[in-house]
Amino acid sequence: MSNEYQYVLELFREDNTPVGRAEIIVDWEPAEEWAKFAALRSGLLSDGETARVLSIDPVWHREVGEPLLDGFRVNLAINGSRGAATDFTTDYFHRLALQASTAFIEKGRLAKGENIHYVAAAFPQKEIEQPEASGLQFTVEEVAPVLNIIESSLGLFMENSDLMGEARKEDAPVFIPRQVFEEASAITRQAGAKETGGILIGHLRRDREAGEIFLEVTAQIPARDAEADLTSLKFTPEVWTEVRAAIELRRRGEIMLGWWHSHPVREWCRECPVERQQKCAMASEFFSAHDRHLHRTIFPGAHSIALVANDTATDEVTFSAFGWRRGAVEPRGVYIVR
Amino acid sequence: MEKQNGIGIQVSDVSGQKTHNVSNLPTDATVGELIQGLLSQMSLPKNDVGGRPLTYQARLEREGRHLHSSELIGDALQNGDNVVLQPNIDAGQ
Numbered sequence A: 001m002s003n004e005y006q007y008v009l010e011l012f013r014e015d016n017t018p019v020g021r022a023e024i025i026v027d028w029e030p031a032e033e034w035a036k037f038a039a040l041r042s043g044l045l046s047d048g049e050t051a052r053v054l055s056i057d058p059v060w061h062r063e064v065g066e067p068l069l070d071g072f073r074v075n076l077a078i079n080g081s082r083g084a085a086t087d088f089t090t091d092y093f094h095r096l097a098l099q100a101s102t103a104f105i106e107k108g109r110l111a112k113g114e115n116i117h118y119v120a121a122a123f124p125q126k127e128i129e130q131p132e133a134s135g136l137q138f139t140v141e142e143v144a145p146v147l148n149i150i151e152s153s154l155g156l157f158m159e160n161s162d163l164m165g166e167a168r169k170e171d172a173p174v175f176i177p178r179q180v181f182e183e184a185s186a187i188t189r190q191a192g193a194k195e196t197g198g199i200l201i202g203h204l205r206r207d208r209e210a211g212e213i214f215l216e217v218t219a220q221i222p223a224r225d226a227e228a229d230l231t232s233l234k235f236t237p238e239v240w241t242e243v244r245a246a247i248e249l250r251r252r253g254e255i256m257l258g259w260w261h262s263h264p265v266r267e268w269c270r271e272c273p274v275e276r277q278q279k280c281a282m283a284s285e286f287f288s289a290h291d292r293h294l295h296r297t298i299f300p301g302a303h304s305i306a307l308v309a310n311d312t313a314t315d316e317v318t319f320s321a322f323g324w325r326r327g328a329v330e331p332r333g334v335y336i337v338r
Numbered sequence B: 001m002e003k004q005n006g007i008g009i010q011v012s013d014v015s016g017q018k019t020h021n022v023s024n025l026p027t028d029a030t031v032g033e034l035i036q037g038l039l040s041q042m043s044l045p046k047n048d049v050g051g052r053p054l055t056y057q058a059r060l061e062r063e064g065r066h067l068h069s070s071e072l073i074g075d076a077l078q079n080g081d082n083v084v085l086q087p088n089i090d091a092g093q
Helices: A029-042 A090-106 A153-157 A179-189 A237-250 A274-279 A290-297 B031-041
Strands: A005-012 A018-025 A052-058 A071-080 A085-091 A116-124 A140-141 A151-152 A162-166 A174-177 A197-206 A213-223 A234-236 A255-263 A305-310 A320-325 A328-331 A336-338 B007-015 B019-025 B053-061 B081-093
Touching: A005 A090, A005 A305, A005 A320, A018 A090, A018 A179, A029 A052, A029 A071, A029 A213, A029 A320, A029 B053, A071 A090, A071 A116, A071 A151, A085 A151, A090 A116, A090 A328, A153 A162, A153 A336, A153 B007, A174 A179, A174 B081, A179 A197, A179 A213, A179 A255, A179 A305, A179 A336, A197 A237, A213 A237, A213 A255, A234 A255, A234 A290, A237 A255, A237 B081, A255 B081, A290 A305, A290 A328, A290 B081, B019 B031, B031 B053, B031 B081
Parallel strands: A151 A197, A174 A213, A174 A336, A255 A305, B007 B081
Antiparallel strands: A005 A018, A005 A116, A052 A071, A071 A085, A140 B019, A162 A336, A197 A213, A197 A255, A234 B081, A305 A320, A320 A328, B007 B019, B053 B081
């Protein structure tokens, strides 16, 4: 994969005074995965075909031009021949800008709480002398993932479901049976003052009329061997072994579509009045840096989803859903199948 | 026909979303060295949010066990084996 540029962010205060420049090391994989999924959704890529990233190229600012950016483009080769491309805006660098602003705060160049905005730029990479190859030498060839996409009727799923959250055109629809939510609620309440969780399994489907890809979650596999406490949940190798064994035992061609875990907000926020707990951001759209890192590590596929079970001091456990959108993990809507 | 040097296996991440054919594995290298070499090739993060190294275990599907990092590739693996890289990884605050 060719990427010939070094990317930087120029940070500015609200009054447009400069804060400084940050050279950034960009994690391109979420963008690559989104581009591949976009090709799958549009029918340019079929299940089992190989999409290879050819290059990531800057998209120059339409008025100012190089080196300032409007975004970047991921170029794919599909089965070694025909191509596809997906464009991204500089929003992709938002979290890197937040990290850079934290560094500037630590250096005393920015005050805590000060709002910033940024522009992105790209410069040709300097020729870097490649170190001699060290460590283990072997050959690696990527194998196209087999997603076992099933031809189905999206309309039928829509008729029997209710939307939770906001549906956005960019998001592939996700359908989750009510039973999965009920099981997760029960497990969450049983766990009490500890986080708990599990893995979501199911199928990818394609609407036979419009060709749209959508997800059907069929079950959740509890992470029984996870190590838990009030604020963390460790998914161990034993968890993965058990989940993979459960999928094999079911023999329904299911794949891992994502994961869920609980936030015991009623314990975290024990000192807060119930009314505040219900409105607190921690009780709804909170997905921590650790949560994002796990999602990035285990579920890099752009179709993957995460549920959070919010156990607040109310009668019911509520749920928040998250998924990949243009290379970032964002809150999203899902459909609850009646 | 070109003679293959070393061992050839298939390696996946836990979700099955990433699978790679790995060939020409030297038999005198350790499983630990293999895992470290694969992380970059498979774009698997090496560190957690705090910058601490993530630990991965290699599960050999043929024997249904996790390999020890000190085991030699030539002793533990055979041509055509399937290995799954399984991390210890935290969700939470």
